[in-house]
Amino acid sequence: MKYFQLLIEILTVYKNSRKTGRVECHNNDEFEYSMRLIKRFDLKYISYVKKSKDNKKIIYIYFSKNEKIVQKLYYYHHDPTASLVHDFRDLNEIIGKLYKYPTCCINIFINNQKEVIQDNDNAILLKTLHNSKSKIFNICMNRFSKYTPIFHLPHSFDCKKSIKIGKNNLRPQEIHGL
Numbered sequence: 696m697k698y699f700q701l702l703i704e705i706l707t708v709y710k711n712s713r714k715t716g717r718v719e720c721h722n723n724d725e726f727e728y729s730m731r732l733i734k735r736f737d738l739k740y741i742s743y744v745k746k747s748k749d750n751k752k753i754i755y756i757y758f759s760k761n762e763k764i765v766q767k768l769y770y771y772h773h774d775p776t777a778s779l780v781h782d783f784r785d786l787n788e789i790i791g792k793l794y795k796y797p798t799c800c801i802n803i804f805i806n807n808q809k810e811v812i813q814d815n816d817n818a819i820l821l822k823t824l825h826n827s828k829s830k831i832f833n834i835c836m837n838r839f840s841k842y843t844p845i846f847h848l849p850h851s852f853d854c855k856k857s858i859k860i861g862k863n864n865l866r867p868q869e870i871h872g873l
């Protein structure tokens with residue numbers, strides 16, 4: 696179960712650490728848990744159900760205090776007309792900017808179209824490792840932890856902008872004593 700991850704992803708939007716977010720729910724319990732929080736925090740949201748490669752149901756929920764941002768996210772992620780108007784690079788650049796991901800990290804994403812389309816995060820993380828110079832990484836970058844305060848794939852494990860985002864995203868949890 697990844698309830699704590701869902702909690703911090705939703706709490707960071709509620710506490711204004713970031714403007715918008717997306718959670719990925721792999722079962723009804725995770726979906727109901729997320730929806731309870733989103734409704735309690737009075738966030739605007741749109742959900743979308745997708746079948747994964749192994750035919751399992753994944754429910755995405757996009758949320759923000761701003762309804763227009765939620766609608767834009769939904770449009771660029773799922774509306775077939777968006778992918779007719781924009782190519783892969785444009786589309787992912789727009790989406791990355793809506794989430795306020797650092798440009799350096801958006802670039803690793805759009806420069807690895809094949810891996811992104813295959814949904815192969817591990818292949819991208821290998822490139823992230825290749826781009827990393829340090830041997831000791833900031834705790835925000837620990838992808839083996841039960842939760843991570845960075846919700847995008849960093850271009851490098853040393854990425855200063857990502858570490859700053861991670862520290863900022865951790866703040867609401869500290870306030871709440873989690």
Ligand SMILES: [Zn+2]
Nearest residue numbers: 799800850854
């Ligand atoms: Zn970066």
